[in-house]
Amino acid sequence: MRRLPVYLLLDTSGSMTGEPIEAVKNGVQVMISSLRQNPQAIETAFISIISFDSTAKQLVPLTDLASFQMVDIKASGTTNLGEALHLVATSIDNEVAKTTADQKGDWKPLVFIMTDGIPTDDWQKGLEEFKKRKTAYTVACAAGSNADTNVLKQITDNVVSLDTADSQSIAKFFTWVTASIGVTSTRVEDAGKEVTGLSELPPPPAELNIVV
Amino acid sequence: MMADAKKIVQVLFEANNIPIPPNRAAIFEQFIKKPGSEAVIRALLANQTELMEKWKLENRIMDIAQQPVRILNATVGKPYETWFDFDQLKWKDIAAFEFTGLEDIGLTFDPKTSQLSGVPAQSGDYKLLFRYRLQEEPEDAPYHEKVIPIIINPDPKSLWKKLDSNQQDPYWKEDDVTAFEPLGDRSILVSSKRGRSHANVGSFREDDFAFKALPGGWNIVVVADGAGSAKISRKGSALACNTVVEYFLDQPAVEGMAVFDELLKQYKTDNSEIQKKINQHVYNNLGKAALHVHKKLIAFAAEVSVPVKDLNTTLIFTLFKKYETGYALLSFGVGDCPIALLNKDVSEVTLMNWIDVGEFGGGTRFITMPEIFHDQKFATRFGFKVVEDFSYLIMMSDGIYDAKFVVEANLPNIKKWKEFLADLGGKNEDGISVALSTANPDIVSQFSAWMDFWSPGNHDDRTLAIVF
Structure with missing residues (x-):
């Protein structure tokens, strides 16, 4: 079966302490519960969680929705986004099956990045590595006014921003991510086609500004 | 002291x-050695010890409360079992315990084996209550409580809705059709079913098929798969199937096909001259039929003012006729639907066509595309075969092919076809079997039930035609 890999890159730096990190944790939980109710998603979508602070870690390897269990995340340290981009690149190499004569490969992965700050490492190096991998689409979310949308724009064309990194806004972002994964899994299963960009995804809620 | x-x-x-x-x-x-002092000091020491023990206990209870305990997710209707390894959890100091809230979710706990098992009946994120007492505590001490989360997934099958398609739609067709009829000197068993992904949203079946005994002893079987992305491909596939049959019912086509009788009399595999003539004739007759379908779809699109791509459909058809010496089979194909011919003792498979598949899904070709006819590869879309006899002629849409054969590389493999026939014979998860025999009075209901097989990720329309 062709899996739909979904990578969530979550900023767990010190500035996320308190309400934001709790909202992210909750957002992922609600997202998983809700996707489990979607017949296409529960079969095709596989989720991985990568956190980045002073280092990047793959907290949950690519896991099917039925077996997925959220891990505890805590906020501390700096914002090594570049390392996270590098890690998602190698995770794609290791986890996403390629199409060969004997097997149908996985669908191209979806990557969602959420950050509330400016990268503190050599992010361009990580980006260089990430760009070598094919994704169906990558969406980056700048949570609050301290995030740099210019940096994110260099990672992907699909950048959205939240005015504040409060629990309500973060929850809205995850609701939209949920809908986007749902739409993509339905589309790959029914039409056998990948979704390629923001325009094909459900319209984002009012809290989410599309950065052009 | x-x-x-x-x-x-x-x-x-x-x-x-x-x-x-x-x-x-x-x-x-x-x-401090005075008798009065000594007693006070002893009491002081005892109290101190007691206080420390109490604090230790408090700490231990907090540790257990905060200790993450993960247990496997369960799924509704699926037998579930997991073990609590008290050694690994470092819970050896637990003197007594019980679980509450298990009955509500259909699980039981066996204290002898520390096994949690059962068949969950309801989905959701639940919290199991683990109640326990530690060794250090008196036997009548109240139990402490620890919440252990457990996730119960819904049964994926239950998530698919089965909504009726709109019968008022001008291009409506039946959601499920299964038929068994004689065809020439053989029989055809065919079924076309709306996929779960379409049933889930109340949309239409886009696959179609047709078959007919033609004048002159020829028989035809047609399968078409309307594109998921095309708005009225359900009409495209229906029109394609019916148009092919109509084409071969027409007098000029009947005459054209009659020429084969003479050619096949002269047919010998080592005579390249006559082979060439036959190939030319297959190309002419079947090619014209394909072009006729193409034109008909373009004309229909114009008539109802839609772009022709809205009718996108794949198309395969096979003509076969019994001669004294054996069977002649002719075929044409555009798209990703295979046509396979299995020899008498099912030891060999002949693929009558090659299939249009891209690196990623959606790379297929449709009969609506004009470039098909201009392409160099057009001549290779035809198949011709003379055999003494055959066991099965099998045609299918990708809803069957994707689930049962997965990749193109499996199609030439006779082992896969044997597995496929064994699957039809009951070697499947649900144990549903179809006895492929004209004497089987339940063949239609059996085949219809088999067609509903469960295959994760494969919920497209399914069409399967078997001539035997």
């Missing part, structure tokens, strides 16, 4: 700003 006692009292006094100067040290020694 008294050495400790001396130190403890010293520390206590110092903490309360009562220093013991060196010149009073001897008196202090005597003071």
Whole structure:
């Protein structure tokens, strides 16, 4: 079966302490519960969680929705986004099956990045590595006014921003991510086609500004 | 004990700003040895110990409460079992325990084996309550409580809705059709079913098929798969199937096909001259039929003012005729639907066509595309085969092919076809079998039930035609 890999890159730096990190944790939980109710998603979508602070870690390897269990995340340290981009690149190499004569490969992965700050490492190096991998689409979310949308724009064309990194806004972002994964899994299963960009995804809620 | 006692009292006094100067040290020694003092110190020490034990206990309870305990997710209707390894959890100091809230979710706990098992009946994120008492506590101490989360997934099958398609739609077709009929000197068993992904949203079946005994002893079987992305491909596939049949019912086509009788009399595999003639004739007759379908779809699109791509459909068809010496089979194909011919003892498979597949899904070709006819590869879309006999002629849409053969590389493999026939014979998860025999009175209901097989990720329309 062709899996739909979904990578969530979550900023767990010190500035996320308190309400934001709790909202992210909750957002992922609600997202998983809700996707489990979607017949296409529960079969095709596989989720991985990568956190980045002073280092990047793959907290949950690519896991099917039925077996997925959220891990505890805590906020501390700096914002090594570049390392996270590098890690998602190698995770794609290791986890996403390629199409060969004997097997149908996985669908191209979806990557969602959420950050509330400016990268503190050599992010361009990580980006260089990430760009070598094919994704169906990558969406980056700048949570609050301290995030740099210019940096994110260099990672992907699909950048959205939240005015504040409060629990309500973060929850809205995850609701939209949920809908986007749902739409993509339905589309790959029914039409056998990948979704390629923001325009094909459900319209984002009012809290989410599309950065052009 | 008294050495400790001396130190403890010293520390206590110092903490309360009562220093013991060196010149009073001897008196202090005597003071703590006095019978009255000694009893108080003993009580003091005992209380201290008790307090520390109590704190330790409190800490332990907090540790257990905060200790993450993960248990496997369960799924509704699926037998579930997991073990609590008290050693691994470092819970050896638990003297007594119980689980509550298990009955509500259909699980039971066996204390002898520490096994949690059962068949969950309801999905959701639940919290199991683990109630326990530690060894250090008296037997009548109330239990402490620890919440252990458990996720119960819904049964994926239950998530698919089955909504009727709109019968008022001008291009409506039946959601499911299964038929069994004689065809020439053989029989055809065919089924076309709306996929779960379409049933889930109440949309239409986009696959279609047709078959007919034609004048002159020829028989035709057609399968078409309307594109998921095309708005009225359900009409495209229906029109394609019916148009092919109509084409071969027409007098000029009947005459064209009659020429084969003479050609096949002369047919010998080592005679390249006559082979060439036959190939030319297959190309002419079947090619014209394909082009006729193409034109008909373009004309229909114009008539109802839609772009022709809205009718996108794949198309395969096979003509076969019984001669004294054996069977002649002719075929044409555009798209990703295979046509396979299995020899008499099912030891060999002949693929009548190659299939249009891209690296990623959606790379297929449709009969609506004009470039098909201009392409160099057009001549290779035809198949011709003369055989003494055959066991099965099998045609299918990708809804069957994707689920049962997965990749193109499996199609030439006779082992896969044997597995496929065994699957039809009941070697499947649900144990549903179809006896492929004209004497089987339940063949239609059996085949219809088999067509509903469960295959994760494969919920497209399914069409399967078997001539035997």
